[in-house]
Amino acid sequence: MSTLISTENNRPISSYLFKRSKVRLIGLLALPMFWIVGVYIVSLFLLLITAFWFVDPFTSLVRPGFTLENFISIFTVQAYLATSLRTLLIALAVTALCILFAVPLGIYMAKIARPWVRNLLAVAITLPLWAGYLVKLIAMRLVFSEQGFFNWAMAPLGIRGPGFSIPIVILTLTYLWFPYMALPVFTAIRQIPTNLFDASSDLGAKGFFTIYRVVLPLIVPAIIAGSVFTFSLSLGDYLAARFTGGKTQMIGSIIASNINLNPPVAAAFSMVPIAFVVIYLVVARRTGSLERM
Amino acid sequence: MSQPLVSLTGVSKSFGEVDAVVDLNLQVNAGEFFSMLGPSGSGKTTVLRLIAGFETVSAGKITIADSDVTELAPFDRPVNTVFQDYALFPHMSIQENVEYGLRTRKVPKATRAKQAAEAIDSVKLAHVATRLPHQLSGGQRQRIALARALVLRPKVLLLDEPLGALDKQLREEMQVELKKIQREAGITFIFVTHDQEEAMRMSDRIAVFNEGRVEQIGTPEQVYEAPKTKFVASFLGVSNLFSAQIAQQLFGSSKMVNIRPEKIRLLPIGSKITADEVGVSGEIIEAAYVGANTIFSINTESGMRLSVTRSNQELPDQINRFKSGDRVLAVWLKSQIATIPN
Numbered sequence: 001m002s003t004l005i006s007t008e009n010n011r012p013i014s015s016y017l018f019k020r021s022k023v024r025l026i027g028l029l030a031l032p033m034f035w036i037v038g039v040y041i042v043s044l045f046l047l048l049i050t051a052f053w054f055v056d057p058f059t060s061l062v063r064p065g066f067t068l069e070n071f072i073s074i075f076t077v078q079a080y081l082a083t084s085l086r087t088l089l090i091a092l093a094v095t096a097l098c099i100l101f102a103v104p105l106g107i108y109m110a111k112i113a114r115p116w117v118r119n120l121l122a123v124a125i126t127l128p129l130w131a132g133y134l135v136k137l138i139a140m141r142l143v144f145s146e147q148g149f150f151n152w153a154m155a156p157l158g159i160r161g162p163g164f165s166i167p168i169v170i171l172t173l174t175y176l177w178f179p180y181m182a183l184p185v186f187t188a189i190r191q192i193p194t195n196l197f198d199a200s201s202d203l204g205a206k207g208f209f210t211i212y213r214v215v216l217p218l219i220v221p222a223i224i225a226g227s228v229f230t231f232s233l234s235l236g237d238y239l240a241a242r243f244t245g246g247k248t249q250m251i252g253s254i255i256a257s258n259i260n261l262n263p264p265v266a267a268a269f270s271m272v273p274i275a276f277v278v279i280y281l282v283v284a285r286r287t288g289s290l291e292r293m
Numbered sequence: 294m295s296q297p298l299v300s301l302t303g304v305s306k307s308f309g310e311v312d313a314v315v316d317l318n319l320q321v322n323a324g325e326f327f328s329m330l331g332p333s334g335s336g337k338t339t340v341l342r343l344i345a346g347f348e349t350v351s352a353g354k355i356t357i358a359d360s361d362v363t364e365l366a367p368f369d370r371p372v373n374t375v376f377q378d379y380a381l382f383p384h385m386s387i388q389e390n391v392e393y394g395l396r397t398r399k400v401p402k403a404t405r406a407k408q409a410a411e412a413i414d415s416v417k418l419a420h421v422a423t424r425l426p427h428q429l430s431g432g433q434r435q436r437i438a439l440a441r442a443l444v445l446r447p448k449v450l451l452l453d454e455p456l457g458a459l460d461k462q463l464r465e466e467m468q469v470e471l472k473k474i475q476r477e478a479g480i481t482f483i484f485v486t487h488d489q490e491e492a493m494r495m496s497d498r499i500a501v502f503n504e505g506r507v508e509q510i511g512t513p514e515q516v517y518e519a520p521k522t523k524f525v526a527s528f529l530g531v532s533n534l535f536s537a538q539i540a541q542q543l544f545g546s547s548k549m550v551n552i553r554p555e556k557i558r559l560l561p562i563g564s565k566i567t568a569d570e571v572g573v574s575g576e577i578i579e580a581a582y583v584g585a586n587t588i589f590s591i592n593t594e595s596g597m598r599l600s601v602t603r604s605n606q607e608l609p610d611q612i613n614r615f616k617s618g619d620r621v622l623a624v625w626l627k628s629q630i631a632t633i634p635n
Contacts, residue, residue, distance in 0.1 A: 198347050199380035201367040203445070204397035213393070217384045 051267035062263055070268035080254065084272055087251040090166065091234035091276070094173040095227045098181035102226065105182060107215065110190040111197065125182045128175065137243045140172045144244065164246035172240045180229035188222035189215065224284050231280060235273035296359070298323040298481050299344060299449055304353030306339055313339040315505045317353070321449070321483060326475050328484045328492040331502030332528070337485045341451050344483065345374050358448055368397070372449040373442035377457055379434045381426040387413060387437055388422040394445045412444035413437070432463045439471075443478060452484045456491065468495055489529045493517065501525045522635045526551040531600050533557070539595060544571050549633045554602040556629045559589065559615055560622045572624045575599065580617050589615070591623055599623055
């Protein structure tokens with residue numbers, strides 16, 4: 001009968017793969033594994049190794065070897081240590097500001113705003129992501145320069161901006177990374193059933209009590225997810241300090257200035273933000289905040 | 294009658310173009326089990342949310358215990374709510390959930406732990422106090438939601454279809470238990486449901502809602518036996534409605550009337566009836582045995598469909614006698630006809 005399914009094998013590759021699940025798995029993972037292991041991990045590993053090398057004082061060439069000098073210098077050279085701490089504080093301040101702005105905004109967007117306002121705000125939050133990084137730095141420079149918009153607008157009140165300095169770096173970084181906090185926080189608040197707000201109010205809680213006891217505990221995973229971005233991106237940034245920080249130096253500034261002069265020191269310094277992020281995640285885990293993720 | 298505890302005067306609520314509640318007047322007495330019954334979208338839940346303070350009225354006034362609460366926030370009203378899906382805080386243990394309201398009132402730690410433990414114990418769930426809500430069954434969560442509200446000793450407890458998510462057997466157990474708790478605590482319950490049997494079973498009085506208005510308020514017996522509108526007659530139980538025109542021909546009534554199916558007897562065609570009875574002849578088109586009762590559907594000669602319920606205990610012979618296709622005389626007492634004024 002001609003209606004029978006043909007037993008002739010006209011798909012040899014598919015049939016071959018169907019019977020061999022391991023080969024199939026290798027086929028599936030070949031590209032991503034090449035990317036993750038070959039490019040990502042190997043380059044990070046090379047960076048780590050380089051951090052233990054040293055620069056020959058006579059020839060100024062990088063010599064393979066093993067020295068802890070580069071790491072020790074982070075703690076012993078006053079300027080290096082101060083820069084690491086300054087960078088840490090800036091990154092923490094940026095993260096704190098982002099949380100401070102994102103939570104009320106998220107509550108408004110998720111629970112109060114009409115749909116069209118919500119959509120408008122969602123676009124407004126993500127819009128900066130579409131603009132180039134340098135564009136945003138220039139925008140901040142224009143606002144806060146000596147003859148800039150801020151000083152002009154505030155002049156009638158007798159207020160002058162701080163000029164390019166640490167506060168402006170913090171503002172710039174907040175501006176750059178805020179979407180990474182606002183979006184997960186908004187999404188998480190949206191998932192909180194509205195009647196939990198009703199129930200809280202019904203049981204006698206006012207707004208701040210509800211935010212502190214109900215909203216914040218429920219969005220901790222989103223805040224941590226967002227802060228991994230705001231924190232680590234701030235730790236690694238150096239252009240914001242360079243263009244809006246005046247004389248402000250960050251870890252990135254040290255890496256950038258050593259990248260040709262002394263690659264091993266630059267490599268050692270690259271480990272600092274990584275160490276900070278790892279410590280941050282370990283602390284977050286220790287507090288039990290990640291358990292209910 | 295005592296002074297009403299909760300009083301709604303001329304209350305309206307609209308959402309944009311939609312009128313959810315229209316010019317509502319309602320009084321609930323202290324210690325009463327009061328139900329708001331109606332189909333979905335009839336405005337009963339909106340009224341509950343207005344009393345709780347989750348919504349604000351578009352017009353009208355709400356008073357609780359003689360004080361005007363119309364403009365008050367939920368946290369300033371002497372009422373608590375049991376939500377349809379319980380609304381327990383998922384990140385807090387059962388104990389913390391029940392303590393929450395005491396905590397907002399700044400009750401000292403030791404006192405609130407003790408009171409919460411007592412409340413949890415009173416719904417027989419002391420053994421789950423340290424668990425999280427998602428580790429509990431639906432029925433357990435329901436009782437915790439009740440304990441969380443009752444621990445605050447509200448003047449009025451509002452319940453928004455609290456049994457809706459439970460299966461039938463658990464639902465009936467909880468109906469008995471809720472009623473018992475209400476009696477013992479002496480708290481006024483305002484209970485929203487779309488289940489007429491549940492409302493009748495539990496309530497002292499029922500308000501029947503339809504399209505944002507109250508059609509009738511009365512005891513379960515009043516709303517069932519003497520419905521004031523066609524909607525009430527047909528929403529509560531099964532009804533046999535006669536339009537004014539047919540009622541006029543049959544028994545000289547100028548208004549629409551209703552006769553409940555259990556009040557109709559079936560006799561062989563041509564049987565004699567007394568002067569205080571009405572008889573209509575017709576053909577049985579279905580006789581359905583449903584355990585306790587047999588339900589007959591009858592097509593009358595005037596073209597109406599009658600539903601008749603006979604107890605299998607009372608009339609075993611008739612069940613044997615009447616089958617689908619038989620012609621019968623459906624008979625009832627004139628005194629049992631309910632005239633519908635509107």
